[in-house]
């Protein structure tokens with residue numbers, strides 16, 4: 235899961251913006267984070283404002299900037315409106331969620347092997363299940379849930395791009411072609427996995443996806459420097 239830097243409440247003319255209705259925050263969130271679902275990382279035309287703590291249960295944070303992410307319809311509806319404890323999960327705007335999941339072909343996501351600590355593992359697993367990111371394959375998803383298919387397609391596109399990138403006669407400026415394709419497809423995590431040995435491309439991808447937490451490679455899950 236892409237770790238993100240949402241920043242503090244947006245400021246205009248030296249004053250924090252007024253968020254009277256949560257929808258007021260949407261353009262600012264998209265400006266900071268790009269038009270991606272904060273959980274599944276799909277590129278979506280109209281991401282909705284996602285309340286980390288559901289607004290029906292915690293109306294006091296309905297218009298609180300720090301309670302917002304962006305989400306697609308599938309992640310939003312699977313996460314639902316039940317009471318939840320923030321401490322039971324890792325969150326992309328607070329933790330280094332890059333360290334949690336391994337991305338595989340065919341849209342499969344598993345926990346990363348290096349998660350040895352049973353507490354980390356348990357929280358990572360709950361985070362995976364919170365929005366159904368462990369669902370893939372037609373038997374486990376409905377027709378309406380095409381997130382795993384989009385993830386699988388992104389994986390294929392990234393693999394193709396890598397084989398062009400590593401061939402002897404790649405065109406000048408090919409990194410730009412990769413970042414253009416990646417940002418219009420989404421799934422930063424998938425692209426980083428495929429290009430993990432190509433530092434220049436990893437840097438370009440990270441700079442191209444707005445709001446990516448850029449210390450994902452040298453901090454621990456709590457974002458402390460190692």
Ligand SMILES: [Zn+2]
Pocket residue numbers: 271272273274275276305306307308309310381
């Ligand atoms: Zn999603």
